[in-house]
Amino acid sequence: MTDLHSHLSTRLLAATTELGIESTAAEPLLRLDPPKNRDHGDVALGAFQLAKLAGKAPPALAAELAAKITPDDVVEAAVAAGPFVNFKFRRSALARAVLTAIARNEAPYGKATGNGDVVCIDFSSPNIAKPFHIGHMRSTVLGNALCRIHRHLGATVHGINHLGDWGMPFAKMMTAYMRWGNETELHRSPMRYMFDLYKRYGQEVKQNPALDDEAAKHFQALESGADNVERRMWRLLRDESLKAFQGPYTRLGVTFDHVTGESFFEDKMEAAMQRVTASGVLEDSDGAQVVWLKELGIKEPCLLRKSDGTTLYHTRDLAAAFYRETTFHPTRILYVVGAEQKLHFDQLKGVLTKMKEPIAKAVEHVPFGLVLSKTEDGKWEKFASRSGNAVFLDEILDEAVNKVRSIIREKNPDLPNADEVAEQIGTSAIVFNDLKNSRIKDVKFDWESMLNFDGETGPYVQFACARLSSILRKVEVPVPSVDAIDWSLLADAERVLLTMMDFGTAVQRAAEQSEPSHVTGHVIALAGEIHSYLRDHYVVGAEPKVRDARLVLVDAARRLLVTGLGLLGIPAPERM
Ligand code: ARG
Numbered sequence: 188m189t190d191l192h193s194h195l196s197t198r199l200l201a202a203t204t205e206l207g208i209e210s211t212a213a214e215p216l217l218r219l220d221p222p223k224n225r226d227h228g229d230v231a232l233g234a235f236q237l238a239k240l241a242g243k244a245p246p247a248l249a250a251e252l253a254a255k256i257t258p259d260d261v262v263e264a265a266v267a268a269g270p271f272v273n274f275k276f277r278r279s280a281l282a283r284a285v286l287t288a289i290a291r292n293e294a295p296y297g298k299a300t301g302n303g304d305v306v307c308i309d310f311s312s313p314n315i316a317k318p319f320h321i322g323h324m325r326s327t328v329l330g331n332a333l334c335r336i337h338r339h340l341g342a343t344v345h346g347i348n349h350l351g352d353w354g355m356p357f358a359k360m361m362t363a364y365m366r367w368g369n370e371t372e373l374h375r376s377p378m379r380y381m382f383d384l385y386k387r388y389g390q391e392v393k394q395n396p397a398l399d400d401e402a403a404k405h406f407q408a409l410e411s412g413a414d415n416v417e418r419r420m421w422r423l424l425r426d427e428s429l430k431a432f433q434g435p436y437t438r439l440g441v442t443f444d445h446v447t448g449e450s451f452f453e454d455k456m457e458a459a460m461q462r463v464t465a466s467g468v469l470e471d472s473d474g475a476q477v478v479w480l481k482e483l484g485i486k487e488p489c490l491l492r493k494s495d496g497t498t499l500y501h502t503r504d505l506a507a508a509f510y511r512e513t514t515f516h517p518t519r520i521l522y523v524v525g526a527e528q529k530l531h532f533d534q535l536k537g538v539l540t541k542m543k544e545p546i547a548k549a550v551e552h553v554p555f556g557l558v559l560s561k562t563e564d565g566k567w568e569k570f571a572s573r574s575g576n577a578v579f580l581d582e583i584l585d586e587a588v589n590k591v592r593s594i595i596r597e598k599n600p601d602l603p604n605a606d607e608v609a610e611q612i613g614t615s616a617i618v619f620n621d622l623k624n625s626r627i628k629d630v631k632f633d634w635e636s637m638l639n640f641d642g643e644t645g646p647y648v649q650f651a652c653a654r655l656s657s658i659l660r661k662v663e664v665p666v667p668s669v670d671a672i673d674w675s676l677l678a679d680a681e682r683v684l685l686t687m688m689d690f691g692t693a694v695q696r697a698a699e700q701s702e703p704s705h706v707t708g709h710v711i712a713l714a715g716e717i718h719s720y721l722r723d724h725y726v727v728g729a730e731p732k733v734r735d736a737r738l739v740l741v742d743a744a745r746r747l748l749v750t751g752l753g754l755l756g757i758p759a760p761e762r763m
Contacts, residue, residue, distance in 0.1 A: 188295065189688060190284040191276050192219050192230070194261045199232065202255035206248070208240045216240075219274070221689050228266065228273030229281070229685055235270055245270030278681060279674040282736075285687045286677075287669045289743040295691030296747060299341035303518075306337045307345045307511050310523040311441070314351030315428035315448070316360040316381045319435060319580045321558045321570045322525050325630070328621045329555060330523040331441045331756045332703035339754055340698055345515050349507065350448025352425050354500055358406035361420050362398060363388040365405070370423075377427040378579060403495065410453070410497055425450070435580045438614055440756050452506040456498050459506035463491065466542040480537040489534040504535050512546040519549050521701055526554035526627065553701040556629040558621075570632055588613035590638055591646075599763070608760045612646050615757040619645030622703045622755055643711045645757055648748060651714035652759040654721075655745035659738070662727050666742040667735045676736040679724065683716045683740065687747055694754065703755060710751040717744040 188196070196217050203213040222231035238248040249267040256265035256272070261280040266273050276284075289296045310330020313323040334346045351357065363384040364373075373380050392398045409417040429446075436442070452459075460476075463469045468478050474494030480487075491502050511517055522532055532552035539547035559567040592609040595602055602608060620637045621630055640646045659666065677684065686709070693709035696702065726737045749759045 188691060189288055191261060191281065191688065192691075195219060195230070195256075195274060198256055198259075198262070199252065202252055203237060203241075205255065206241055206251060208237060212240055213237060220692060221685075222271070222273055225682075225685065227268060228264075229276050229688070230274050232272045232274070233270060234272065238270070278678045278684075281684050281688065282674040282677040282680070282740075283669075283672075285684050286672070286674075286739050286743050289687065289746055290669045290739065292746075294341075295694060296750060298339050301343070302341035304337065304340075304342035305345070305515055305517045305519075306333075306342045307347060307515055307517045307520040308334050308337070308523065309347045309349045309507075309521065310334075311436075311443075312349040312351065312448075312524070313428075313432060314356055315432075316357060316385070316424045319378070319432055321580070321583070321632075324435075324580050324583075324617075325555050325558060325621055325626075326523045326525070327436075327439060327441055328618050328756065329553070329626055329701075329703060330521075331439065332622055332706070332754060333521060333523065333553070333698075333701055335754045335756060336694055336697050336703065336706065339694060339750075342698075344444070345511075345517070346442070346444045347511075348443040348446045348448070349504075350425075350429075350446065350450075352421075352428075353409075353449035353453065353503065354498075355402060355406060357421070357424075358402040358409065359388050359392075359399075360385050360424065361405050361409075361417065362402040364420065364424065365416075373423075373427060378431045381424065381428070403497070407495065407497055412453070421450075435584065438581075438584055438610070439618065440758070447507075447510075449500070449503040452503045452510065455506040455510055456502050459502065459509055460491065462509065463505070463538070463542065466544075468538070468541045478534075478538045478541060480534060480541065483537045483540060485530075485533055485537050487530065487534070489538050491538075501531070501535065501538075504531075505538060508535065508539060508544075508546055508550065512544075512549075517546075517549050519551060520546075521551050521553045523553045523555070523701075526556060528552070529554060551701070553626070555626040558630045558632050560632045567629075567631060583617065584614050587617050587634075587638070590634060591616070594638065594640075595763070602762060608763050611758045611760050612649060612763065615645040615649060615752075617645075618755065618757055619648070619707065622707045625704050626702060646763075648710045648714045648752060649757070649759055650763060651718060652745055652748045652752070653761060653763045655717065655741050655748070656761045658721075658726050658741050659745065662734070662738060664734075664738070666738050669739060672736050672739055673732055674736070676733050677740060680720055680737075680740055683713070683720050683744065686713050686716045687743065690747060690751070697754075706751055706754050710748055710755075713744060713748060713751070717741070717748075 199217050200210055200213060204210050216236045219230040219232055222228050234245045234249040238245040241248050246269050249270055249272045253265045253267040253272045256262060261276060262274060263277045264275045308330050311323060311327040313319050334344050337344045368384055405417050408415055409421055469476050470479060475490060476492040477488035477490050489501055490499055492498060511520055536547055536550045558570040560570045562568055588609050591613040595605050595609055616637045636642055637644060638646060640650055690709055693705040697705040726734055726741055752759050
């Protein structure tokens with residue numbers, strides 16, 4: 188909340204109290220959001236729920252509230268429009284509040300202090316021994332942004348990599364390696380080699396279905412806990428995969444607080460199964476153990492133990508939920524996993540609900556759409572399906588960086604640290620493209636639109652930052668203190684200032700809805716507004732008082748873009 192918001196909220200609280208609404212009930216309902224149409228006002232309040240409390244019709248209450256909020260130093264006007272009240276702030280107050288808070292790095296522009304939320308974010312979580320595919324990249328990029336957004340809002344965040352390093356998929360890989368693999372080849376190019384083995388397994392199992400029994404046996408041997416061949420193999424393949432994943436993680440600026448893969452829950456599943464048994468929801472089904480969830484509208488039962496005694500993906504997720512509950516006491520557990528696993532998470536939440544476990548409420552699947560690439564005849568199809576070829580994330584990042592390097596060579600051949608900048612822009616272009624639209628939408632992977640410096644892209648916003656940095660360098664005077672500014676000189680910057688004012692709402696919504704696209708939308712809007720402001724208003728060469736006010740504006744825009752990009756996991760180069 189900016190000072191503007193808190194000033195208005197305080198006045199509204201007084202007004203609602205006068206209208207007979209109890210303040211503790213009114214307070215959470217005083218949400219000041221940007222109106223649909225900026226011409227109507229700077230912020231709007233919907234009176235629906237307040238009206239219910241007051242026992243009035245929403246338009247009637249909106250009119251009464253508007254009448255009570257008479258103009259003052261901060262508020263210029265309050266006008267009722269149907270069930271809404273639209274407010275307009277005085278332009279000097281708007282400029283002062285927003286630019287002072289940004290200069291001082293106060294919330295919502297700077298990081299807030301403890302908001303009481305504890306958020307576990309389960310993200311990336313690739314299956315080891317298989318290439319880090321493009322779907323995992325979306326989870327990685329979305330989860331990384333969500334970690335940063337929640338931290339900014341003052342939550343305690345636990346970023347967790349729930350590696351797929353156990354279970355049948357892993358056992359298949361191991362079977363292939365034991366039959367056809369060798370260590371020299373493995374070390375040469377681990378991911379590619381493991382992927383080829385995995386593919387070969389897929390082909391050979393069609394002719395020889397007994398391979399699956401072999402894999403099941405290996406898994407049983409692994410789960411026995413003995414220090415056997417399987418265990419050694421598991422360690423080798425896991426270590427090699429982890430080493431290989433570290434490359435893309437570093438390049439994408441991703442870190443985890445906990446790397447606790449499925450194997451971590453090996454010794455925690457028995458206790459979890461006992462808890463399910465004790466709750467009375469576990470049933471026998473042909474020797475296997477399941478939980479039926481029909482009463483929750485889920486047709487398929489959740490399978491927790493196979494008839495051969497081995498556990499499953501679900502068993503480990505259940506043990507993980509209990510572990511997270513006792514270790515972190517989370518208010519939310521976000522599972523950033525593709526939409527194709529909807530049933531899995533419905534079932535997980537379903538089992539916990541049926542067991543009457545309070546943690547059930549914290550479980551939230553954060554699904555997302557596919558990455559699509561264009562085929563030769565111009566159709567869009569699932570990226571990974573490209574002729575059964577592996578899509579290695581590192582190679583995609585390299586391709587992006589190479590493309591940017593040649594653009595730089597052409598546009599700015601004298602740029603001193605061209606390689607570093609190309610890396611920053613190239614990787615960010617892909618990240619931004621992933622976060623640009625609502626996450627559930629499929630992402631079109633198209634180099635031209637991702638790397639367009641004039642489109643709604645990462646490079647475009649990074650370029651806006653670099654341009655602001657360049658103005659601050661050229662003007663050759665330091666950015667003045669906010670205490671020395673005549674705010675009325677920024678009346679012409681109203682659109683930039685209003686966009687800046689919306690930052691807090693964008694971040695809040697991103698966190699509530701697990702939707703970083705609100706932040707992406709905000710940085711695009713701010714970059715656009717400051718670009719058009721600077722088309723018509725010069726800083727260098729303006730009369731000193733005006734120049735000073737504009738310098739504060741330019742500096743704030745740069746800071747806020749850097750913060751916004753930072754929340755998305757994107758760096759902002761000084762020059763490009
Ligand atoms: N390893 C899984 C996969 O690649 C994703 C794991 C997601 N997290 C979880 N707690 N199930 O499909």
